[in-house]
Amino acid sequence: MPLGRQFMVLFPEGGFLHKRREVSQRFAEKNNLPKLEYVSLPRAGAMKVIMEEIGPRRDEGASTSKENAKKGDDDNFNKSPRTKMIIDNKVGDSIEWILDVTIAYPDRIPLHLQDVVCGIRPACTTHLHYRLYPSSEVPSDTEGMTQWLYDRFIEKDAMLEEFYKTGKFPSKGSGPYVVRQVRQDNLRYLILHSFFIASTFLQYNIFNALWSYFW
Template sequence: MESTTVGLKTVGETTLRGKARRDQSLEELREHIHRYYIPLGRQYMVLFPEGGFLHKRKEVSQRFAEKNNLPKLEYVSLPRADKNFNQNNERLLEVKSGNSVEWILDVTIAYPDRIPLHLTDIVCGIRPACTTHVHYRLYPSSEVPSDTEGMTQWLYDRFIEKEKILEEFYRTGQFPSKSNTPLVFRPVRQDNVRYLILHLFFIASTFIQIKFFCSLLGCFW
């Protein structure tokens, strides 16, 4: 993913499908990383280990937790980190010329009244304005165990930690701090004028492209 003047530009998306095609999906991801991600000098990779929406994954996650002696989570679902996935992590991110993942940014989002923002809410603007709280934690990649069992447990621990963070937030309205140092709050306000200009730019550019192609077709029709 690359930051641009008009937003974010992605270099592809890979979905790790069900067990039957998991190995194929992982191989496609590894190939994509080596063919596009590294040669183009991309800086960020966004991962969703939970693999789906909470309201769809919660019941399955809790059944999995009960079966594997893990905590049943209410605010998040357990990551879909099976043995095959973690065994392939080292192979997926194995790169040449000293390139490697240096940091892992763990993001936890708290929504007003526990009601998440849906894509239709964002695109159509049908939901009243609200404040969404985002909690960040930064981990050096050296802290992540390289063995399969250790990596799996590390990932589970992060989501169990997310559960405690969200439980505290929805109870008190504040994220917990792990030390005596208070959390740093940085409000981010949306600039309506900027978004208006961007939308006008996209509308104008689309109109110009349509006119251009219509004129081009007119020359041959």
């Protein structure tokens, strides 16, 4: 990818759920799509631009149909690309994998920005579910890509419904279902916040000195 970056983060929903859900459900009703409760229907525009610019390069015979987009949906980890690739790209020049992350919050109450910045919310456990897809699995045509993205979010909605009923994400396919617990390091956050405070203080003093010198 450009500048040697390893990851690109995309939020296809395009906003907070409590603001987007009603609009999403009206759109779904108008276009004969499922009404989602725990997520909103995604927008495919940004993903299409990304895949056109740094997505996998395909030959003219590559499949881009809806049928191709739905293959292997039951696997948590999809192992083999389903379209023929032109092998002339260097490794890292294009997106090779799509990591699909589904987040479940305690009591369905998400973490807000002020909670994270100010630390005013009591400690809680946030659950993240990962699924990995080869980027070549995503259809290159607009209709196919949009449907592929819709299918993933319809699955997310079903997964979250199951989680909030049972406390566990559903497991599909024969692949391993690995659960790992990650704890935040308070010392690390203390060091980071101390650095930011010291950096802000230093910048303020430098700016103040420059202001006094020139004016």
